[in-house]
Amino acid sequence: xxxxxxxxxxxxxxxxxxxxxxxxxxxxxxxxxxxxxxxxxxxxxxxxxxxxxxxxxxxxxxxxxxxxxxxxxxxxxxxxxxxxxxxxxxxxxxxxxxxxxxxxxxxxxxxxxxxxxxxxxxxxxxxxxxxxxxxxxxxxxxxxxxxxxxxxxxxxxxxxxxxxxxxxxxxxxxxxxxxxxxxxxxxxxxxxxxxxxxxxxxxxxxxxxxxxxxxxxxxxxxxxxxxxxxxxxxxxxxxxxxxxxxxxxxxxxxxxxxxxxxxxxxxxxxxxxxxxxxxxxxxxxxxxxxxxxxxxxxxxxxxxxxxxxxxxxxxxxxxxxxxxxxxxxxxxxxxxxxxxxxxxxxxxxxxxxxxxxxxxxxxxxxxxxxxxxxxxxxxxxxxxxxxxxxxxxxxxxxxxxxxxxxxxxxxxxxxxxxxxxxxxxxxxxxxxxxxxxxxxxxxxxxxxxxxxxxxxxxxxxxxxxxxxxxxxxxxxxxxxxxxxxxx
Numbered sequence: 001x002x003x004x005x006x007x008x009x010x011x012x013x014x015x016x017x018x019x020x021x022x023x024x025x026x027x028x029x030x031x032x033x034x035x036x037x038x039x040x041x042x043x044x045x046x047x048x049x050x051x052x053x054x055x056x057x058x059x060x061x062x063x064x065x066x067x068x069x070x071x072x073x074x075x076x077x078x079x080x081x082x083x084x085x086x087x088x089x090x091x092x093x094x095x096x097x098x099x100x101x102x103x104x105x106x107x108x109x110x111x112x113x114x115x116x117x118x119x120x121x122x123x124x125x126x127x128x129x130x131x132x133x134x135x136x137x138x139x140x141x142x143x144x145x146x147x148x149x150x151x152x153x154x155x156x157x158x159x160x161x162x163x164x165x166x167x168x169x170x171x172x173x174x175x176x177x178x179x180x181x182x183x184x185x186x187x188x189x190x191x192x193x194x195x196x197x198x199x200x201x202x203x204x205x206x207x208x209x210x211x212x213x214x215x216x217x218x219x220x221x222x223x224x225x226x227x228x229x230x231x232x233x234x235x236x237x238x239x240x241x242x243x244x245x246x247x248x249x250x251x252x253x254x255x256x257x258x259x260x261x262x263x264x265x266x267x268x269x270x271x272x273x274x275x276x277x278x279x280x281x282x283x284x285x286x287x288x289x290x291x292x293x294x295x296x297x298x299x300x301x302x303x304x305x306x307x308x309x310x311x312x313x314x315x316x317x318x319x320x321x322x323x324x325x326x327x328x329x330x331x332x333x334x335x336x337x338x339x340x341x342x343x344x345x346x347x348x349x350x351x352x353x354x355x356x357x358x359x360x361x362x363x364x365x366x367x368x369x370x371x372x373x374x375x376x377x378x379x380x381x382x383x384x385x386x387x388x389x390x391x392x393x394x395x396x397x398x399x400x401x402x403x404x405x406x407x408x409x410x411x412x413x414x415x416x417x418x419x420x421x422x423x424x425x426x427x428x429x430x431x432x433x434x435x436x437x438x439x440x441x442x443x444x445x446x447x448x449x450x451x452x453x454x455x456x457x458x459x460x461x462x463x464x465x466x467x468x469x470x471x472x473x474x475x476x477x478x479x480x481x482x483x484x485x486x487x
Contacts, residue, residue, distance in 0.1 A: 022149025057442020
């Protein structure tokens, strides 16, 4: 399934899920503000659905890495997340607020499925030479979702009410499940050779069967010989072949026709029939494979976390991005009050997120055309520094400057996310890729939740104090770590 169609399906599903995700955050914030009646309770609701991602990300990543069909697991997570959003909405105003927050926390366990869960599947649906372009398109889906989601949430909240915005966000997330279901089977972990380069392998990446050589280089065993030729050795080296690498069958004559000398084999026999049977068996075996057992899952969690924390470059980029998300969460908690006090309505504040998304898309498109001479690691820190200017500008309380502040925020966020993905792809071992992406996503979501939870009560007490704190955290994220030190 490594073709353009598979990549397109994956990216389309990711875009749909992420638009729903970007709609759900502002929608929940506005619904909580409207139904609960305070910024503190609204930010607590948003923090609740985000905070649980710290646990959900590593677990979900380990399950995705070990699943035979990660797409089906991802589809289930999307449906459950959408159902959780609906339950949170039903509970607002009808159940005790603590129960509603607890429901949000349980829903948030599946939050990383909407971000890192999709990105980690890209190497399975595209070839290595197309992966950089697929990665860039994947990053753009975040920007497009960040543009459409808040605008959709704000528009629906203003016209039909914030609860309707929550329902639409849940429907969008659930609508991405079919695309996730179609993601390819996770196979090929047993192979250690490369059939394209001629290196000696011990397994076949497509079927999991053991191979014995390479037909194009003349190494021991695998290819078909010309019709009527008795296989007495390899094509060039004279080594005696041991069978057909695709089927494991011992050839006795013409590998392409199934003949031995001049006598044809019975119908349904020969390497071609055996190859079809082999592929059928492998597909059936893949369908019944289970995810790794719990002891192995626990080890995978440890190895995934160790991969993030033990790699200095990956850990530094992760720390910077998490602190940036703390600042973003603090600024987000201030948006209902900024909209009400500066723009004339809390719902209008949600449109500010779309301003950030517009600038993020524009600057990413510009940098794709004219890339900076900066390493991805440096660009992650530069993005944090640029974002520090957004809450500082918002302190002025002027509508035009407020819009400019969120445009500046997007100029920092867009390149930072692209650079972060580049660092993750560069530093991630293939067998831990899903865990690293979902763990990183969960840490970012958790940072965002902590920032929102801290800034909500602070903004109720003093909006300028909350914006000043957000500026300070963003500047801390941009700080250069000590040479040779741990992040």
